[in-house]
Amino acid sequence: xxxxxxxxxxxxxxxxxxxxxxxxxxxxxxxxxxxxxxxxxxxxxxxxxxxxxxxxxxxxxxxxxxxxxxxxxxxxxxxxxxxxxxxxxxxxxxxxxxxxxxxxxxxxxxxxxxxxxxxxxxxxxxxxxxxxxxxxxxxxxxxxxxxxxxxxxxxxxxxxxxxxxxxxxxxxxxxxxxxxxxxxxxxxxxxxxxxxxxxxxxxxxxxxxxxxxxxxxxxxxxxxxxxxxxxxxxxxxxxxxxxxxxxxxxxxxxxxxxx
Numbered sequence: 001x002x003x004x005x006x007x008x009x010x011x012x013x014x015x016x017x018x019x020x021x022x023x024x025x026x027x028x029x030x031x032x033x034x035x036x037x038x039x040x041x042x043x044x045x046x047x048x049x050x051x052x053x054x055x056x057x058x059x060x061x062x063x064x065x066x067x068x069x070x071x072x073x074x075x076x077x078x079x080x081x082x083x084x085x086x087x088x089x090x091x092x093x094x095x096x097x098x099x100x101x102x103x104x105x106x107x108x109x110x111x112x113x114x115x116x117x118x119x120x121x122x123x124x125x126x127x128x129x130x131x132x133x134x135x136x137x138x139x140x141x142x143x144x145x146x147x148x149x150x151x152x153x154x155x156x157x158x159x160x161x162x163x164x165x166x167x168x169x170x171x172x173x174x175x176x177x178x179x180x181x182x183x184x185x186x187x188x189x190x191x192x193x194x195x196x197x198x199x200x201x202x203x204x205x206x207x208x209x210x211x212x213x214x215x216x217x218x219x220x221x222x223x224x225x226x227x228x229x230x231x232x233x234x235x236x237x238x239x240x241x242x243x244x245x246x247x248x249x250x251x252x253x254x255x256x257x258x259x
Contacts, residue, residue, distance in 0.1 A: 023195030023241055025069040026062060026234075027217070029209055030055065032201030032225030045089045050227035052097055059144055061231040063110070065238055069143045069192060073209050077117060077151035091125060094148065098128050102135065109141030115187045116150035117158075145191060152211030159185035188213060196241050200226045218244050 030051055037047030055072060062070045075090055098112075105112055112132040121129075125148075162185045166172035172181070183189055194210055194217040202223040206214065220237055222229075 021242065022065060022238055023067060023218075025071065025192050025194050026067050026196045026198065026237075027071040027073075027194045027210055027214065028058065029073045029197070029199040029207060030226040030229075031199055031203055031207075033227060035201065036225040036227045044086060047227060048090060048093055052093055054227050054229050055097070056101065057230050058234060059105075059110075059142075061234040063108075063142045064231075065234065067142075067238075069145060071145040071147060071188075071191065071194065071210070073150065073207070074146045075116075075148045075150070076208065077149060077154055078208070080120070091122070094146075095124065095128060098132060102132060105144065106136050106139065109139045111136045111139040111143045112146070113143070114146045114148050116148045117154060117187070118149070121149055145188070147188075147209070150187070150209075152208045155187050156182075156212060158187070182212070186212060193217070195246075196220065196237065198222060198237055200224050200229050216246070218246065 033047035033051040034044040035047070036050060037044050040046075058072075059070060074094065079090070080087060094114075102112060112135075114129045114132055118126060118129075129148075159182055163172065163177060163181060167174055167177075188210065191213060194214045197206065197210070197214050197217045198220045199206070200222050202221065204221050206219075218241055220240065222233065222237070224233060
């Protein structure tokens, strides 16, 4: 199983009432590739290829907007149920993206990470994961995080299993388990909490994506298919985010009623 060592403390929340601030961490459920292709009488893989182009544009847009992290849902643990030909094509597209873009992103100071379960992944994909992480580990300009063979529930279950093993071995006491300990055992352990979660295609669900990290996220469900998503769409989403008032369970100071 994949396990990313925690290099940062549990994510810092923005301040209460932080209107006007751009998100530091944007996550995207890239949905609608198949429908985009079918609407044009093309095979589904054609939609996935266009989806990769949309990802490239989105990476560049996020860099220009000074966003620190972009996390995308590339392949879920449930996607294994799709036809083998489509699964193979998705794996091939990941390899193509890395082969075509990794050197460029590295030169631009971008850190690229692929996280999720390693179970069932072929050797060439495992090698790809190691290559991305080792080559770009010291880059600090921007972070591209690719959730591959990922499921939010599976991530939490494995974290709980690791913690239980530590308790059983005497390395950890039950009383010491808190959010920080849970975070350290996640596949996404060194990622900050998600500020903005975007899903394209008009579907209104989160599909088992980053269940731990989106606890206080702003959610946006856009009626646009992923291959059609571009820089302008990201800019509009950020503008909407800036006008939302994030309270994290608190209240605005101006609305506190003194007793």
